[in-house]
Amino acid sequence: xxxxxxxxxxxxxxxxxxxxxxxxxxxxxxxxxxxxxxxxxxxxxxxxxxxxxxxxxxxxxxxxxxxxxxxxxxxxxxxxxxxxxxxxxxxxxxxxxxxxxxxxxxxxxxxxxxxxxxxxxxxxxxxxxxxxxxxxxxxxxxxxxxxxxxxxxxxxxxxxxxxxxxxxxxxxxxxxxxxxxxxxxxxxxxxxxxxxxxxxxxxxxxxxxxxxxxxxxxxxxxxxxxxxxxxxxxxxxxxxxxxxxxxxxxxxxxxxxxxxxxxxxxxxxxxxxxxxxxxxxxxxxxxxxxxxxxxxxxxxxxxxxxxxxxxxxxxxxxxxxxxxxxxxxxxxxxxxxxxxxxxxxxxxxxxxxxxxxxxxxxxxxxxxxxxxxxxxxxxxxxxxxxxxxxxxxxxxxxxxxxxxxxxxxxxxx
RNA sequence: GCGGGUAUAGCUCAGUCGGUUAGAGCACCUGGUUGUGGUCCAGGGGGUCGUCGGUUCGAAUCCGUCUACUCGCCCCA
Numbered sequence: 066x067x068x069x070x071x072x073x074x075x076x077x078x079x080x081x082x083x084x085x086x087x088x089x090x091x092x093x094x095x096x097x098x099x100x101x102x103x104x105x106x107x108x109x110x111x112x113x114x115x116x117x118x119x120x121x122x123x124x125x126x127x128x129x130x131x132x133x134x135x136x137x138x139x140x141x142x143x144x145x146x147x148x149x150x151x152x153x154x155x156x157x158x159x160x161x162x163x164x165x166x167x168x169x170x171x172x173x174x175x176x177x178x179x180x181x182x183x184x185x186x187x188x189x190x191x192x193x194x195x196x197x198x199x200x201x202x203x204x205x206x207x208x209x210x211x212x213x214x215x216x217x218x219x220x221x222x223x224x225x226x227x228x229x230x231x232x233x234x235x236x237x238x239x240x241x242x243x244x245x246x247x248x249x250x251x252x253x254x255x256x257x258x259x260x261x262x263x264x265x266x267x268x269x270x271x272x273x274x275x276x277x278x279x280x281x282x283x284x285x286x287x288x289x290x291x292x293x294x295x296x297x298x299x300x301x302x303x304x305x306x307x308x309x310x311x312x313x314x315x316x317x318x319x320x321x322x323x324x325x326x327x328x329x330x331x332x333x334x335x336x337x338x339x340x341x342x343x344x345x346x347x348x349x350x351x352x353x354x355x356x357x358x359x360x361x362x363x364x365x366x367x368x369x370x371x372x373x374x375x376x377x378x379x380x381x382x383x384x385x386x387x388x389x390x391x392x393x394x395x396x397x398x399x400x401x402x403x404x405x406x407x408x409x410x411x412x413x414x415x416x417x418x419x420x421x422x423x424x425x426x427x428x429x430x431x432x433x434x435x436x437x438x439x440x441x442x443x444x445x446x447x448x449x450x451x452x453x454x455x456x457x458x459x460x461x462x463x464x465x466x467x468x469x470x471x472x473x474x475x476x477x478x
Numbered sequence: 479g480c481g482g483g484u485a486u487a488g489c490u491c492a493g494u495c496g497g498u499u500a501g502a503g504c505a506c507c508u509g510g511u512u513g514u515g516g517u518c519c520a521g522g523g524g525g526u527c528g529u530c531g532g533u534u535c536g537a538a539u540c541c542g543u544c545u546a547c548u549c550g551c552c553c554c555a
Contacts, residue, residue, distance in 0.1 A: 070528095070545080070546065073545085073546070073547095124553090125552075125553045125554075126553080126554075129479075129553090130553080130554090145554095146554095146555085174555080176553095176554075176555095178552095178553075178554075179479075179480090179552090179553095180546095180547080180548090181547095181548075181549075181550085182547095182548070182549080183555085184553095184554075184555085188555070189555090190555060191555095192555090258551085258552065269553095274551080274552095275551095322554095333555095340549070340550085341549080341550065341551085342554075342555080344554065344555060345555070346555070347554085347555065348555095368555095369555060370555060371554090371555030372555085373555085374555060375555090390515095392513090392514085394513060395513095423512090423513090424512095424513050424514060424515095425511075425513085425514070425515075426515095427514090427515090428513095428514050428515035428516090429514095429515050429516085430515085431514095431515060431516095432515040432516050433515090433516095436515090439514080439515075441513075441514075443513060444513095445513085453513090453514095455514075455515090457515070457516075458516095460514095460515090460516090462514090
């Protein structure tokens, strides 16, 4: 152990953070159920090849961001994203028999990156995958789910949806060739980053922020010119579906996703509120992925969202439940309070009872835990078989018979 | 991986030109009130001034180093 600091890029989720975090997860869990996506979980580590072969050897995630280790000769990697694991599980469990397969997942992901706001080395994603449907209906449904999820979090005004098509593989190859042919003569004028992109992933040059690059790109061939009829029709169908559902979007012809497995529909919900980490939810179609992993050819589409990024945007996180504070005074009351607390808790009411201390201290604690009422049990009350119930908001007190106490407190709601 | 900024109490931050015992607000504890919180009053605890090293008679303050955070690039959720 180097020190008492957490490992770089990792954070503790203290109870307040956790409540915010859980709010995001609860909302997507509920939305996913409405669309028929069932929650599942895959291991947080897999054989390294599960990621390296699917995400693309040259992608940044694989080439420099994986947490990989070796154990008994096995090469293991902490998952940097969720889709590869779901697809591996789909094949491992023979789920091709059960398409359409609709999965929702949530959990930690790991990428060895330089931490920034909204970017940690251990972070959390929620995501959905829809496997086995070739039709653009799948794209539309998955996007509708994303939009409803973000709406539920109250983010309608804060995020915008950008979509693009990467076409089928024939279209993409044709475009890639055209783009490389156009850029080659400019090779020496490109930024250093873009020179390597030209070899590794030329499409990404379209997204370059370098000014020199942008001038060159301005006259580059347009993707849509390389799209074949089938790809164009597919994209049209997706857009029409979004229009029909009233989901606003802008087409961004330069939107290119970093992972190799994407085709056809690619999309991102972005915000300007998080600095450089604008992408809050993103995904796309990956028709060739399952086959490339060795499964029967199965089309797929899905997305993932960053829980920490969403949590930073959400306000109006629900308050924690307000407990009932039990305040026994004296040995007789203590003896009574324990079973009473038990009874209230079994009745579904949250109870806070200080572990000792004078009445003043216990009242103070009732206040800090934001108790709704304090139930005071002292010798006077016991002699009358009553408890004093004090409303901590109004300060009003009343006597309640002990045998009606559970009912009276339940009635508070 | 590259470039900039920052680091003082649990939290948010002051701290003058390098000067002797490092401060405030909030939070916490005790008392004012033997059985009444949230307001008020009085008192109290809490610091290796991020780390290690250097300059100096003297360093929270100047210089270097490492670490963490942060902003941007790359990339991504």
